[in-house]
Amino acid sequence: MIWHKETTLPKVDLVVLPGGFSYGDYLRCGAIAAKSPIMKAVKNFYEIGGFIIGICNGFQILTETKILPGALIPNTNQKFICKDQDLIVANNKTFFTSNFELNKTISIPIAHHDGQYFLNGPEIEELEQNEGIVLKYRDNPNGSIKDIAGVCSKNKRVIGMMPHPERAVDKELGSVSGLRMFESVISNF
Amino acid sequence: MTINEKVFKFKVEVILKKGVLDPQGEAIKQSININSLGNILDVKQGKLFEITASSKNREQAIKEVERICADLLTNSVIEEFTYYEVSE
Numbered sequence: 169m170i171w172h173k174e175t176t177l178p179k180v181d182l183v184v185l186p187g188g189f190s191y192g193d194y195l196r197c198g199a200i201a202a203k204s205p206i207m208k209a210v211k212n213f214y215e216i217g218g219f220i221i222g223i224c225n226g227f228q229i230l231t232e233t234k235i236l237p238g239a240l241i242p243n244t245n246q247k248f249i250c251k252d253q254d255l256i257v258a259n260n261k262t263f264f265t266s267n268f269e270l271n272k273t274i275s276i277p278i279a280h281h282d283g284q285y286f287l288n289g290p291e292i293e294e295l296e297q298n299e300g301i302v303l304k305y306r307d308n309p310n311g312s313i314k315d316i317a318g319v320c321s322k323n324k325r326v327i328g329m330m331p332h333p334e335r336a337v338d339k340e341l342g343s344v345s346g347l348r349m350f351e352s353v354i355s356n357f
Numbered sequence: 358m359t360i361n362e363k364v365f366k367f368k369v370e371v372i373l374k375k376g377v378l379d380p381q382g383e384a385i386k387q388s389i390n391i392n393s394l395g396n397i398l399d400v401k402q403g404k405l406f407e408i409t410a411s412s413k414n415r416e417q418a419i420k421e422v423e424r425i426c427a428d429l430l431t432n433s434v435i436e437e438f439t440y441y442e443v444s445e
Contacts, residue, residue, distance in 0.1 A: 237434075
């Protein structure tokens with residue numbers, strides 16, 4: 169665990185930005201956390217080719233720092249949505265999804281109010297061409313453009329997703345799809 | 358604030374760009390029309406910031422406000438801003 173006021177990262181293989189309403193979602197979700205001292209080091213880590221995962225608020229922080237394209241805005245129904253969600257693996261050539269078959273449907277919980285992914289027309293085409301769409305919603309719950317639930321950077325080493333893989337790591341929790349993702353990470357090192 | 362500095366006040370308005378869904382604006386519009394408060398075609402909800410800067414001169418203060426707007430107050434993917442100086 170690294171405190172947000174730190175300015176350097178220790179030697180790590182992977183940086184995980186977890187979810188959790190940083191700064192009470194003031195201004196925009198993730199906007200103030202994106203200016204935390206540690207984020208300069210995270211940005212440097214990205215620039216030298218480091219592996220990063222941002223989950224939920226962590227995804228919002230990665231878009232606010234411009235490490236990942238797009239923005240997360242309030243769900244179209246203006247409600248906090250908390251439920252198991254079917255997702256489609258749209259790209260299995262990333263370090264986080266390589267243990268899945270392409271187009272496989274997996275179940276991972278979502279828990280967000282601001283999960284609607286937005287990106288402008290020309291930029292969304294660029295994201296598609298770069299195979300940047302990693303996960304899609306099967307039954308779009310929040311109005312995300314192109315049903316996008318998760319994206320990756322051009323170098324495929326940074327992934328951001330609104331669903332919570334860490335909440336799908338045991339049969340008792342209803343799904344082990346999240347565990348498969350973390351196993352993908354390990355098998356790629 | 359040093360002896361050479363003056364106070365400048367600004368108002369900054371941030372609004373969603375065209376094409377970005379604004380469900381809050383839509384809900385407000387529906388409420389206006391349902392309650393017969395007016396016949397409204399569109400409502401957009403934005404944010405208003407009041408910023409008090411301490412700077413050597415107006416030029417410097419404007420430069421700072423522009424940087425604050427671009428770097429923090431807005432996300433250029435979804436929002437745009439305007440600002441103007443106010444007396445008090």
